[in-house]
Amino acid sequence: MTRGDVPTGPVESELITPEELRLAARNHAMPLEALRYPITPVGLHYLLVHYDIPWIDPAAWRLEVDGRVRRPLSLTLPALRERPGRTIVSTMECAGNGRAELSPRPLSQPWLLEAVGTAEWEGVPLGAVLDEAEPLPDATEVLFTGADRGIEGGIDQHYQRSLPLDEARRDEVVLAHGLNGAPLPPQHGFPLRLLVPGWYGMTNVKWLTRITVLDEPFTGPQQARSYRIRQREEAEGDPVTRMEPRSLMIPPGIPDFLTRRRTVPMGAGLIQGRAWSGWAPVALVEVSTDGGGSWAAAELGGDAASPWAWQSWSYRWEPPAPGEYELCSRATDHAGHVQPTEVVWNLGGYANNAVQRLAVTVVSC
């Protein structure tokens, strides 16, 4: 590859292109030591912005609700904030988390494993807003449009995603105007974003300006082309929806600055982490200290703040001797989904929930 070439297909090399670096610099991962916090502090929650963070004047902003409804609405921000609200702690993960671990590597935001976070979202139930607009009998889907605009796959677009009407009416789906007790920060969708607990991040449209009730499937680029599991461009593929189970470890010991390689002192200690799934609460977390050769159950914290939030786990480990170890953990949820050793590769690099592998060097103190 020479300067000026912009590849568009998957890359065989483990070296990262300048385009991927530009995306990685903008889109923030959650450093894994932040797994310590049950609620991710603002600024550590992962962040993916497809285009630019838009500049929105909250006084001029309106949420329009239109399409196949009897009563179109135009709501101001104060009017939304005055409605009966709901606070939900919810874990959110990017559908592309784990993409950079795939080989060949699909060209997009090169997430390693840290595109996750858990926040306390405050908002108004979407179902109540829809009820007020009175969807017509032929309504089947709800389309969400953000103020963010850019070019993707050659198409000039505002970011748009739809949900089936039944999914949009779930009790816990909210239009969020607050995060961790404060107004939404600009980068998380100020003044209003969608929050669909359990679903991958792309669902939760930020900087909402319009909700349109449809009587047919939405076929925009983020729905029909992106966020589908497929192996070939010409395949229709299966839509990405709920988060697959995943467990992540707080990296033990101390890091090397450049390589991030971990050094752990001899002696008894705890391996700790958090696990989640969008399908059902986590039922089991297992840990391996020999690279997946053998597994043992971790102790679950039972401390998930909601059915849609991660829970903590811990595992007591006393390394038998100094040397090199590969630590792994894997989650199983109550719906029976188990985190795999390896996923089936897909073109967009979505939903790669393969087990985390963490190399550590154990040293005498």
Next chain:
Amino acid sequence: MTRGDVPTGPVESELITPEELRLAARNHAMPLEALRYPITPVGLHYLLVHYDIPWIDPAAWRLEVDGRVRRPLSLTLPALRERPGRTIVSTMECAGNGRAELSPRPLSQPWLLEAVGTAEWEGVPLGAVLDEAEPLPDATEVLFTGADRGIEGGIDQHYQRSLPLDEARRDEVVLAHGLNGAPLPPQHGFPLRLLVPGWYGMTNVKWLTRITVLDEPFTGPQQARSYRIRQREEAEGDPVTRMEPRSLMIPPGIPDFLTRRRTVPMGAGLIQGRAWSGWAPVALVEVSTDGGGSWAAAELGGDAASPWAWQSWSYRWEPPAPGEYELCSRATDHAGHVQPTEVVWNLGGYANNAVQRLAVTVVSC
């Protein structure tokens, strides 16, 4: 380069190594559209964490002040917060900002141009704390130790940097416990960090645990080895201190998702940005719309919130015709420092304040 090799020297290729990607995923840049905000919202300010964000129990935490002083101090967080405080708006930039634009590219955090942010810091004057400890007559330097620990250049260390005593006693140097009206978030140094307005980011030691007054120069690795401008390993080099002048543009138009390439509509518009220098306030910002062939003065906002904060500028531009343009801006400060077209390469990739170049495609509407 094959899997498993970890290069340590500068890299000729523009392709990024897996080690650099791991650093880029952890260390957050400020997306350039956030130049719109005079005070950078929490979570958009740049962030460099050498090792891990440490876990600190604020009740057990103490700031120790010791070394060449008559009265060593041990201060609790409430005791520090009760002291007479000061609020300072200050722009902070990483000394490595621009590193990834150098060729060959020094191997470290691969910053493009976005390692900057401006915050409202609240804290207590360091001078008053030092006065209370009563430095002995032979005191010459002040050493700051953070709680963050890791291995760097083969050395197991807590992050440590020193300042000359006179510099530490400057009026505007504070021990900061607040950011943008709230307690410091964990990633910005909770519960206490140093803030030295005008100096590059490495000076502002986070997660402070100890301040040690010295009677000789500190020669720890972050002082004597890192953060020095030198062309060869064996050279002593010159220390990196204050921020060189820099102007950055808010990227106009809309981006392409993958390449971040900008598309701008025909018609009159404003090119806007912010500029700063650690040596003196900004005196002049110039803009070029032909890749540096010709320059014209931008209008300065005169709105810097303090002598250590960036100020806004704007420049009216009406592209003569659709096509490709390269936009540039450059700052000159009141001390006479001018932002260069190209800097002299150095081993650590520090202080690269070469002019930003931004390619845009102008299209008919």
